[in-house]
Amino acid sequence: MKKNKLKNILIILIGIVIVCVFIFFIIPTRETFVNIPVGSNPKQVAKMLKSEKLILNEDIFLTLVWLTKTEKKFKPGMYKLDNRMFDAGILSNIVKGNTYKIKVTIPEGFNSAEIAQLLEKKGICNGEKFLEITRKEKMEGYLFPETYYLNPNSSAEEVARILNNQYKKIFDADFLKRVKELKMSEEKIIILASIIEKEAKKNKERPLISSVFHNRIKKGWNLESCATVIYALGKHKDFLTYKDIKIKSPYNTYIHSGFPPGPICNPGLASIKAALYPAVTKDMFFV
Numbered sequence: 001m002k003k004n005k006l007k008n009i010l011i012i013l014i015g016i017v018i019v020c021v022f023i024f025f026i027i028p029t030r031e032t033f034v035n036i037p038v039g040s041n042p043k044q045v046a047k048m049l050k051s052e053k054l055i056l057n058e059d060i061f062l063t064l065v066w067l068t069k070t071e072k073k074f075k076p077g078m079y080k081l082d083n084r085m086f087d088a089g090i091l092s093n094i095v096k097g098n099t100y101k102i103k104v105t106i107p108e109g110f111n112s113a114e115i116a117q118l119l120e121k122k123g124i125c126n127g128e129k130f131l132e133i134t135r136k137e138k139m140e141g142y143l144f145p146e147t148y149y150l151n152p153n154s155s156a157e158e159v160a161r162i163l164n165n166q167y168k169k170i171f172d173a174d175f176l177k178r179v180k181e182l183k184m185s186e187e188k189i190i191i192l193a194s195i196i197e198k199e200a201k202k203n204k205e206r207p208l209i210s211s212v213f214h215n216r217i218k219k220g221w222n223l224e225s226c227a228t229v230i231y232a233l234g235k236h237k238d239f240l241t242y243k244d245i246k247i248k249s250p251y252n253t254y255i256h257s258g259f260p261p262g263p264i265c266n267p268g269l270a271s272i273k274a275a276l277y278p279a280v281t282k283d284m285f286f287v
Contacts, residue, residue: 029082029083029084030053030082030083031080031081031082032054032080032081032082032083033078033080033081033152034048034052034054034079035078035079035153036048036074036075036077036078036079036094037076038076039076040076041071041074042065042071042074043058045074045094046061046062049061049081049090052081053083054081054082055090060087061087061090061091064087064091065091068091068095070091073095074094074095075094075095075096075099077097077099077100078099078100078152078153079093079094079098079100080100081093099151100151100152101149101150101151102122102123102124102149102151102152103148104119104147104149104150105146105147105148106118106143106144106146106148106163107145108145108197108266108267108268108270108271109145109197109198109265109266109267109268110145110265110266111264111265111266112130112131112134112135112140112143113131115130115143115266116128116130116134119159123152123153124150124151124154124159125153125154125155125156125158125159126156129156130156130160132156133156133157133160134160137160139160140262140263140265140266141190141193141194141262141265141266141267142164142167142263143160143163143164143167144163144164144167144170144266144268145268146166148162148163150162170269170272171186171272175272178276178277179276182276187262189272189275189276190267190272191259191260191262191263192210192213192259192275193263193267193271193272193274193275194263194264194265194267194271195223195225195227195228195260195264196209196210196213196271196274196275197265197266197267197268197271198225198227198231198264198265200274206270206271206273206274207274207277207278208279208286208287209274209286210275210277211278211279211280211281211283212283212285212286213225214278215282215283215284219284221284222253222254222255222256223253223259225253226240228251228252228253228254228260228264229245229247229251231251231260231264232247232252251264
């Protein structure tokens with residue numbers, strides 16, 4: 001009897017090994033994205049997984065959920081799963097909330113249109129909608145350049161909020177205190193930071209560039225920033241002509257005094273700090 005029992009166990013174990021070998025070496029890998037909406041229950045999730053051919057049997061999956069007491073631990077989001085995963089592995093991912101994220105780095109100095117184009121290219125959100133929202137809510141300058149891990153096919157509103165909230169975290173109470181010390185507004189600091197961002201080629205230049213602009217502001221001079229003219233032109237130019245600097249635009253700081261109507265890009269932390277803490281010089285021109 002004992003020999004027969006051991007024989008049966010051995011046959012089962014061999015069968016399991018054969019199934020595992022079949023799954024991992026014979027069946028081709030097929031990655032599938034599964035979006036689990038907020039409020040989905042285990043039955044609904046099991047049905048989704050079965051329809052995507054990620055599990056063989058809904059009841060087996062639900063039994064595993066019951067045994068592990070994870071009925072109320074499902075996390076919503078987009079999951080990247082493949083057909084070689086066992087039910088336990090799939091369940092573990094969903095319970096731990098190992099959702100699929102796309103890494104995207106927003107470069108310092110990108111404007112809203114450039115960010116929108118990048119986000120759409122990465123498959124994160126609709127670029128046109130993102131641009132529409134950021135323009136409507138005047139977020140130019142307040143979308144912080146950073147590396148983000150975002151859900152694919154997110155709403156443009158959500159992505160815009162994430163980038164704007166990161167800016168709000170960066171521009172903390174100490175920065176706001178410094179704004180008051182300079183007797184300026186947060187808006188003017190960000191406009192100035194955006195100009196510094198586009199004018200500077202190296203980090204060490206930023207405080208010096210900031211110093212020149214602060215000195216010009218104190219003297220009542222025009223800012224005369226080439227970066228603002230390029231923004232007004234709507235295209236990059238290595239060299240500006242006399243005709244260029246006469247372009248009729250409220251962003252042309254060669255012909256208009258004071259600050260342009262808004263930021264010309266989204267500045268990084270180094271440029272924001274430079275705008276807040278310029279080098280102490282008497283320079284009125286760039287050396």
